[in-house]
Amino acid sequence: MATQEADVLIVGAGLSGLIAARTVLQAGLTPLILEADNRVGGRILTEELGGLPMELGAQWIGDTHHRMFALAAELGVQTYPQYDDGETSYELAGTGVLRGNDFHSRFADELAELEKVLRRLDELAAEVSPATPWTAPHAAEWDAITAGAWYDAQGLSPVARTLLEICTVGILAVPTVEVSFLHLLFTIQTCGVTSELFAESEGGAQTTRFVGGTAEIPNRLATLISDHIVFESPVQLIEHGTDRVTVHCRGGRTATGRRVIVALSPMLAGRIGYDPPLSGYRDQLTQRMPNSAAMKAFFIYDEPFWRADGLNGQLISDIGPARMSNDTCILGDEHGVILLFLEGEQARTHTHWSEEERRAALTAELVRHFGDRAATPLHYLDGEWGSRQWTRGCYNANCGPLVWTTYGPALAEPIGPIHWASTDTATEWSAYMEGAVEAGERAAREVIESLNA
């Protein structure tokens, strides 16, 4: 097999890699993406169920995701608002199922406690620069404790503490005792404020969806650069020198270029071989940013029957496999679609179950919240990411204690001709599609500037 040549090699056809390739191409340089899988999109994956597009990966954008709105408009992908009318259903602290209004009046004090902690988190997060979290005045102190330990120290009531955990795990997809408090503050600050992240209603990061499914974005991007992508080419080794890079793929494919952009999560980037080898500093970082654990499960019904009951299709629960759900009906279609989230421990535990067992337990949970009609879905689909060999965990990479303060500067700093993309390296909306676009553009810009220098 002949060696392919390009100006800029890009490892990975996720959103970040696709954006990098397009940006490089627009600058008059030739990109070549080497993708391990047989598809583009990475952590964006739309699968059909009952003829409807289900989002097994990234699904929403939020009002401040300016890059994504612009990208969708450019690609001609229409958007529509997330459904958000009616009450959320709660099942917390052994009270049985309560509708939102009842829950809010019964637990007004606890919700006020929670609100106070969220305001405090906002204040502390404001001290953290998302590009350089390790420079925050209290970085050393905050990076030495876990987010869970900080939460535990706030003297919260069990209901407030549980809600705080559920909301946070909904973002991190790992238990809060696995990440440093500095990492939590980084996560908040990269997105703005806690209300953007932890909104009980679907505000913040989850206001808007894409017509035809989120995969329309990477698929249309790929169409624009289709001559510049090769599939089923897992990169095993990157040889690099001044102004010269050769990548070697499983199966024998090789490609050469002047720069390479590695658009993979840090852990996957660490699994590639480099010749000459990278520093211990960079390497030990990639040993310490594991991907988190999330599953999504979809139920399709003949109609969104919960809406007629004044419910918004959202549940928040501390029992049952799922901690949260959403109404994810498809615009222009009359079926009812409920999405259940299994995140962190819930994902880890329930991946060991059979699909039937998961479906049965989730059905029981839905019936408790939305009534007997939930027992008879037309279709069911679930998916988790740890077993997908080219992703190995969603939503993102998290940092335990001392990782940011010890290794943070190694995350996005180029090494010779090697540049780093992926949403995990972003400073705005890291872990989101918005961050993937930022990181892809930033890495492409670094490369373009260095080649024009």
Next chain:
Amino acid sequence: MATQEADVLIVGAGLSGLIAARTVLQAGLTPLILEADNRVGGRILTEELGGLPMELGAQWIGDTHHRMFALAAELGVQTYPQYDDGETSYELAGTGVLRGNDFHSRFADELAELEKVLRRLDELAAEVSPATPWTAPHAAEWDAITAGAWYDAQGLSPVARTLLEICTVGILAVPTVEVSFLHLLFTIQTCGVTSELFAESEGGAQTTRFVGGTAEIPNRLATLISDHIVFESPVQLIEHGTDRVTVHCRGGRTATGRRVIVALSPMLAGRIGYDPPLSGYRDQLTQRMPNSAAMKAFFIYDEPFWRADGLNGQLISDIGPARMSNDTCILGDEHGVILLFLEGEQARTHTHWSEEERRAALTAELVRHFGDRAATPLHYLDGEWGSRQWTRGCYNANCGPLVWTTYGPALAEPIGPIHWASTDTATEWSAYMEGAVEAGERAAREVIESLNA
């Protein structure tokens, strides 16, 4: 290049892989070790300095390391006791340098506090089975907090807390806030009791050394199986099926067998590709056992001048690059040799310094403790492990919060024809050479039994 064939392929010629190969051979089966580097030994590495063998990696064994004593005897490697006469030198809590007797009388109360905590650690560790730490009655609770947080909660005086940190980091080679408390208790229990580990004097794990250097052990083992090792063959991919394994190495070498033993640290094992891919469960474990960070620095003098002053060559300090040192003079040689340990944060910080800067700062530290003669060594050598691409960190793999309780069972459980060795999978003296022997023997036994079944 023709495909090589053997009954049992072994990835890695560290002590665990060598032991596995020898055990397999003794059972009448053919092993083949694929080693990435151009030498055997892995985390055992003896380099010459001024004509004397310096141990950049594993160095000592302790009285309960029965497998290692037996192995040394079998291989004809002589042992000799670690020098341990005289006082330790302390420099803690801003007191300036104090000799051991002065330190012990001045800080008798603090040392009593420390002793009490160590006894408590022994009690708690006794509840943890090193083969199944996740089954301990309080495993969930202990795995949700960091060892550092547990230490902080003991109400210790600054001196006792500092000493506890120094002793623990001397084992883990990462700060105590990076590991779960359950992992600390596992570490203690795998070695017996805290006195085995944390001995201020060189008891416990560090009583005995090897004539000619520790590398005599892997080197002589390798001689016995020299027809069964290939070097410079980094394994990139393991294809596996029922009773059949093919490994593919960088550079094109391939080998086939009926079983494979991966004798690498879990993180490195996770960087190999597997076809079919391994479960998310196993994969996410390997994302969460990063290797720690340690450096050793050796000074050679014309004689061990500190001995005449009644000092044992050991220092314990909370300032300066090194937190601890040892007299590591060579049996039968009259030079003085001091070994300084840089572990955890100390290793991470000082790898960014130039060798001259490190040497100067360490020299200043030695002069404070051992006097002006320490300023004029004949030779200096240091080495760290994060930058070594086939190791990527010493001494061992550590677990942050929730790793043991979530993923522990995946550590050593075979997957089809794939078996796991390396000291990190051992139940007795995990992270030590003793554990490497145990793990190599255990993995070989699994393979032999399955092939004879």
